[in-house]
Amino acid sequence: MQKLTDTFGRSFPYIRLSITDVCNFKCGYCLPNGYQKDNSDNRKFLDVNEIKRLAKGLSELGVCKIRLTGGEPTVRSDFFDIVKILKNETGIKKVVITTNGYRLNKISNQISNSGLDGINISIDSLNRETFKVITGHDRLPEIIEGIRNLQNLNFQNIKINAVLLKGINDSEKNFDEWSKFIKINKIDFRYIELMQTGDGLDYFKKYHIPAKIFKNYLNKKNWIHQTLGRDAGPSLNYIHPEYKGKFGIIAPYSKDFCKSCNRLRITSRGDLRLCLFGTTGISVRHLIQRDDQLEELKDLILKQLNFKKESHYLELGKTGLTNNLSTTGG
Numbered sequence: 396m397q398k399l400t401d402t403f404g405r406s407f408p409y410i411r412l413s414i415t416d417v418c419n420f421k422c423g424y425c426l427p428n429g430y431q432k433d434n435s436d437n438r439k440f441l442d443v444n445e446i447k448r449l450a451k452g453l454s455e456l457g458v459c460k461i462r463l464t465g466g467e468p469t470v471r472s473d474f475f476d477i478v479k480i481l482k483n484e485t486g487i488k489k490v491v492i493t494t495n496g497y498r499l500n501k502i503s504n505q506i507s508n509s510g511l512d513g514i515n516i517s518i519d520s521l522n523r524e525t526f527k528v529i530t531g532h533d534r535l536p537e538i539i540e541g542i543r544n545l546q547n548l549n550f551q552n553i554k555i556n557a558v559l560l561k562g563i564n565d566s567e568k569n570f571d572e573w574s575k576f577i578k579i580n581k582i583d584f585r586y587i588e589l590m591q592t593g594d595g596l597d598y599f600k601k602y603h604i605p606a607k608i609f610k611n612y613l614n615k616k617n618w619i620h621q622t623l624g625r626d627a628g629p630s631l632n633y634i635h636p637e638y639k640g641k642f643g644i645i646a647p648y649s650k651d652f653c654k655s656c657n658r659l660r661i662t663s664r665g666d667l668r669l670c671l672f673g674t675t676g677i678s679v680r681h682l683i684q685r686d687d688q689l690e691e692l693k694d695l696i697l698k699q700l701n702f703k704k705e706s707h708y709l710e711l712g713k714t715g716l717t718n719n720l721s722t723t724g725g
């Protein structure tokens with residue numbers, strides 16, 4: 396089997412697939428004015444059959460894990476059909492999602508029965524008011540209730556992500572709150588350093604703070620850095636014998652971040668993105684219209700990988716095609 400590798404020796408067993416740009420939240424760093432339809436692009440989001448063919452091709456190129464993201468992936472009425480097909484008809488071994496969890500309390504049973512292998516929930520603060528200010532929605536209690544439901548259903552692999560924001564959720568008190576939470580919950584919590592996007596320069600200037608501040612906290616509290624295998628991805632993980640959950644840091648501005656890149660992205664309209672901040676976005680959609688196009692699809696994706704760059708060059712202020720992360724799924 397020909398596998399996805401690039402000219403820098405990295406391999407790509409992992410795809411982040413956005414299935415919609417639509418989102419009901421208004422996170423300040425992503426869609427501060429809410430989702431606005433892009434009138435310059437009238438292409439529909441990929442349908443279930445297109446997603447199935449795409450996943451089959453990717454699976455034959457060695458991809459074993461797909462993360463469904465968005466926008467908010469669970470706003471799609473056929474969300475669970477997509478999960479089912481990916482799990483049962485494509486050869487993809489692991490299907491996971493990233494969600495804002497806005498109706499997690501209502502769909503926890505369905506999630507648990509869907510065959511999903513994991514869920515990442517974005518919660519920027521455990522303080523209800525702060526959560527509301529960041530996302531524009533007072534949904535924290537429902538999200539926490541949803542997490543409790545999943546735990547009661549014995550759903551494994553629950554993670555929480557928060558974007559680290561200067562003056563909002565970066566105090567030792569905030570870190571202590573999450574510490575308390577993961578001490579008794581088998582949930583991994585990760586801070587993501589705020590990334591500059593095309594639309595978010597002012598927000599970035601105001602709220603960006605290097606993830607080092609959280610790293611220092613973890614060192615001070617005797618968390619142990621866990622070294623993982625080559626394909627583990629760019630997150631730094633920390634364990635502590637007295638805690639059920641783990642801490643993690645995603646620091647895209649750190650030196651060597653891109654060395655462990657193991658993922659490619661596909662947008663909701665079928666553009667392959669080699670990097671979250673790349674400047675090219677070739678469409679593969681014309682090759683997922685019929686089952687007999689599989690070989691052509693694989694060829695195109697393999698050829699594209701030769702163009703993957705060594706780094707995202709974010710530190711130079713380059714944000715590529717990414718106006719906000721709702722089109723590429725973060």
Ligand code: SAM
Nearest residue numbers: 425465466467493494495517589590720724725
């Ligand atoms: N709506 C879902 C959610 O919020 O989990 C999935 C899509 S969202 C774009 C995926 C992830 O990207 C979220 O964890 C979000 O916090 C993160 N994100 C969005 N914009 C970001 C930015 N400018 N910098 C860092 N992370 C960002």
Ligand code: SF4
Nearest residue numbers: 418420422425466495
């Ligand atoms: Fe929506 Fe997720 Fe963007 Fe927040 S980060 S606006 S929940 S897509």
